[in-house]
Every structure is written in C-alpha cells, then in structure tokens.
Amino acid sequence: MSRINEFLLANDIRIATNPAISPDYCLDWDACARRLQAGDLLDFDQFPASTLMLGASQLRVAVEPETGDHVYLVTGEALALDQHLALSADSHAYPCTWANLLKLKNLIQAADPAATVFPTASGNLARQSLGIGARFTALHWPAVDWTMAKLGLPLTANQNSIPRELVYDVEPMLDDQLDTCRFPFIGADVPEGHQGQSVEGMSHGAVLTKLKYGFHQHRIPWGFNADHQPVGGKYDAREDALVRGGILATY
Secondary structure, three states: OOHHHHHHHHOOOOOOOOOOOOOOOOOOHHHHHHHHHOOOHHHOEEEEEEEEEEOOEEEEEEEOOOOOOEEEEEEEOOOOOOOOEEEEOOEEEEEOOHHHHHHHHHHHHHHOOOOOOOOOOOOOHHHHOOOOOEOOHHHHHHHHHHHHHHHOOOOEEEEEEOOOOEEOOHHHHHOOOOOEEEEOOOOEEEEOOOOOEEHHHHHHHHHHHHHHOOHHHHOOOOEEEEEOOOOOHHHHHHHHHHHHHOOOOOO
16 A cells, blocks of 8 residues: 555545545545455446446446545456456456556546546547646546537636646655745745645546546547646756656646
C-alpha cells in the first residue's frame, strides 16, 4: 500500500467523502477483494452505463458505497492489469489504481484509437479550450458531461492550476515540503495545492466519472488543461514531477 493511502486510511479519510487526494480511487483493495470473494457484489453500486468492450472482455465500474472505493469488473478474458482477482473462470476484478488507469488507457486506445474515455487534443479546439470543467470539478463533472452530450460540443472538462490549486506530487505533501506559488492577481503568494487534492486524483476522477455515467458512449472528445505550471528558478528541480503529475493533460 502506498504511503498516501496508508495515511488516508489511518485518518479515516475516504473517497466517498473526500475524493481525489490519492492518485488511486481504491484505497483499500484488500477489503474490497474480501467482500467480492465473499459474494457481496450486490452491495456494491454498479454502473451499467460504464460498460466498455475490450476485445473479448467487457469492463464495467462498481463502487463500494460506504468507502467510495472503485473497482473494475471484467467479464470474459482477464486484462493485463495489476492486482488481478479471479471471481470465476470468466469473471475478474481489479482495483481502480492510478497504475491500472494508465494501463487501461493503453488497452482502450489499442482496441479503439478513436475512443474518448480519456482526454484528447482532438475535436474543435476553439470550443474544447473553454475551461467549463474548472476548479472543484469532482462535484460538477456530471453536469459538464451532460452539457457536452446535449450540445454535442467538445469542451475542457477538467481544468486546474498546478501546483497552485492541485498537489503535483503527494510525497512532498506527506513530508510537509510543499512550497508557495506566486499569485500576482491577489498580490501575494499562496500555498501549493491549496485545494488539498492531487492532480493525478483529479485526473483519475474525471475519467471514472465519464465512464460511470456513460459519457464515453457519445464519443465526444474532451480536454484537460493543466495550466499555470511554473517554470524556472526554484521550480527547476520539480519540473519532471510536474510533468508526471499532469501526464493525462492535453494542453
């Protein structure tokens, strides 16, 4: 278990009430796996609209309602994801971790290069660049997705300033080593990551929201703007980490 997940569990900070701190959307896979093995799948919130075909496999998302831990349920062939749990000969489960999200991205794009599950730079950039999905997007993504679906418009459905608003790396946060960012609009410096969420967690939540409610079925591209990233001076040493944090960003 990662340090950030250990910290969150030790302090009873769960995804159901405080999402996007950890890059992972399943903090306690061991507990989820035990429940799934015990046949408690009916106690999970299931999202039929999340159904996605990957060759001979069918993937959907389920959520443990009390904790908010997300899992992938796969019927058919097992997928090349980490922490595989076999529920039967043709039924499998995996935790929604950041590592699995990136592997799933490769699997989806290999099976369907035109898929719009993940942010992309395709579509009409004149409209896609509108920062509709900005700031505390964990709450209003469904509304942003509904708007895109109804209007048939590609928009920026995830937009945050990094590291001013989002933590670019949870390790310095745990070690109390976050710095400050210049914010000339108010004439002062502000703490890094002052929203208290990680850019990976926010990116992860955006993708899972679109999967759970079936937005990917519309095949409308959407963007992710990781803006205001500082360069030069004291930020030189952190540039690689800033890039890693915004790896799913389209601009």
